[in-house]
Amino acid sequence: MSLIGALGSGLSGILAHQKAVETTGNNIANVNTPGYSRQTVKLSPNSAVEIRGRLIGQGVKVQEISREYEGFISSRLVSQSDVMGREGAKSAPLAQLERVFGAGENSLASDIESFFGAWHDLSLNPGGNAERDRVLYEGNNLLDSFEQTGGELVRIRQDIDIDLDAKVDEINLKIQEIADLNESVTSKESLGSMASSDRDRRDILIQELSEMIGVRTYPSGDGKINVQLHGGIPLVQENDAMVFESYRSGDSLSFRVKMGGSVVPLNRTNFGGEFGGSLDVRDEFIPELQQDLSRLKNELITQVNDRHEAGYGLDGQTGRPFFSDAGGGVFAVGLSSAREIAAAEGPEGAPGDNLNAMNMYGLFNAGVFDGNETFTEFAAKIVSKVGIESKQNAMALGGAKDTFTQLENMREAAVGVSIEEEMINLTMYQMGFDACATFVRTVDEMMTTVLDLKR
């Protein structure tokens, strides 16, 4: 081997170590970059050259700069993002619902109690004006309370729509970027180098997309990844990005995917992630509450009216409903004066007749629902339903977060950047670089010595 050849080996070592130091530097620089996968330099010897029957090594080369990748954990992260997004999106509207159906002293149950309490007081003094006025007041108050609770439910559903609508653009950006990255990865890797940062970015985007709407992925060759919604509706097909759209149908927001010429409408089951969670609350849980609430209200109005119509007012009139439909399903106390309150059972409407007021109060303890639940018990059941849903959500969210953290840690452990490791690598590569440089200097000195022979 010639000295020139030795210089070549030394140079290859210097260059290879320089690359290694650069890569380490890049790793360190990205220590806090989310989704970044550690890159490692793989060194391999240049193939030896046979010179006069001997194999002589030709130095070192950088075979590849590879990206550490843990496929199992990555796909778990995508599906766990889905779960976490779902539970996370539920917690805000559920917290609102908990406020609406409070456990405090101003609940629907306490308004029902006050209403019947007013009738109870009326039965003690059926002719009293103050008692009669209070019955009217509590009746209106109770209706207000129903109205307000129902209104809050509608408002929470609308808030969910506004929230979801605002995310549509962001989702489309992500879908488009994933498709672009698919293209970029294929074209870069066809030239033989690993498109590490593109792959990292794509992984992160998929994870974020999964947290928002819940996706499944599968590879499609050439390093491309296809992305689908639950139910197999494609969002990214190789280099093509579909268009995700929201539109109004009825009084709520619906979604669809446009691909090429066709439009696929989406339903709740197509979604996971934040959309899935929000839609679960919007289309399943809140409607259930609305149904319970209107059942409670209708039953209360019907029963109260039945008993009221059977009684007599101070003016001796009967058959008047206490609550009446003021149009459009909005109910109001239908009596024009407190005298019309039917506290009496006798047709005369005598001022001392409290029998119907007592009847009315009897409703408070009557098992109206399914033969055994009273109005307040039914109201309490609604509140407890909200509580159970919210508690389950809090527990599921806590669990999902823990699992996610655990997975992220596993990912970090497998492919993340450890400063200690990089610093030690840096030291190692630096020493290699130093040694190669020293080697080149030594060869140089040797060549000088050889050249000096002639003098």
Place this chain on the structure above:
Amino acid sequence: MRATLGTNYRMLLSNLDRISGNMYQTREQSVTGKRVNRPSDDPVAIRPILHYRSQIEMSERYRTHLEFAGGDLELLDSNLDQLENIMVRAKELGISAISGAANDQDRQTFADQIGSLFEEMMHTANAQINAKYVFSGFRENTAPFSENPAYSSDNYDASDSTTWPVIYNGDGNAKTIEAGPEKPIRIGLTGCELFLGDADNDQAVDADGIDLFAVLKNFEYAIRGNNQAGMNNGLAQLETGAEQVRRLRSLMGNNAQRIEMAAEQFDEASVEFKEILSSYEDANILEVFSRLDQQEIALEAALNVTAKVSRLSILDFM
């Protein structure tokens, strides 16, 4: 496992989050004094909490009602006391009138006195409490008794109200309230049963009843006319009448006692319900404070570790 910078800080952060989240909850409990501040704090406890809260309201309302009713019954009793006195005085006058010592003039005086007792009874019968007539049944705004101008002692017929000395304008409904759910209790007497002996208000004196007004009137006439048989009969009727008043008075007395007992029961129940409610709803303050202490220590430890992690770096050794 490789523990990277990210792993470490993520772990520290999630633990700090959890500890401070727990502390928030504990602090909320210590400030509000309540274990359940929103339905999700203990969904199972929600129904009992709302149930007992309404039971407390109900018990307190029942108690107030019963106290009012107790007050009304006391006033009623003083009216009945007056009535009994009238009956006793009428009987005394009757005995004096019937004795051989009385002459015509005495009898006229006695008769006049019975007449004024009649007026007094009329007054008692039209008594009011809180501007409501006591003895008019449900028609509490109507004066229950008025004198019947068509009355004459000769054609008095117990089974025909048009011949009675006094007309009843009330109705036959005695006021009833609940001494508890589905536990009705009478707190009033109707004028017709007390004064007229006509409990069913069918405008005919019942077989076991007697018209006090008619007794007095007829007695007065008997004395005036020195009708010995009438006077003897009147005296017996006075006794029957007094018995009618005593019977109803003791009925009301019993009810007053029942009401008092029911009020006490509700008082006790309300205390009991409050205790049960508290066991569902209230935080055990001692336990909350010691938990708060524990969590503060945990937070301090976590913060300490966090600070140490950032101080310890391989860079210091290179």
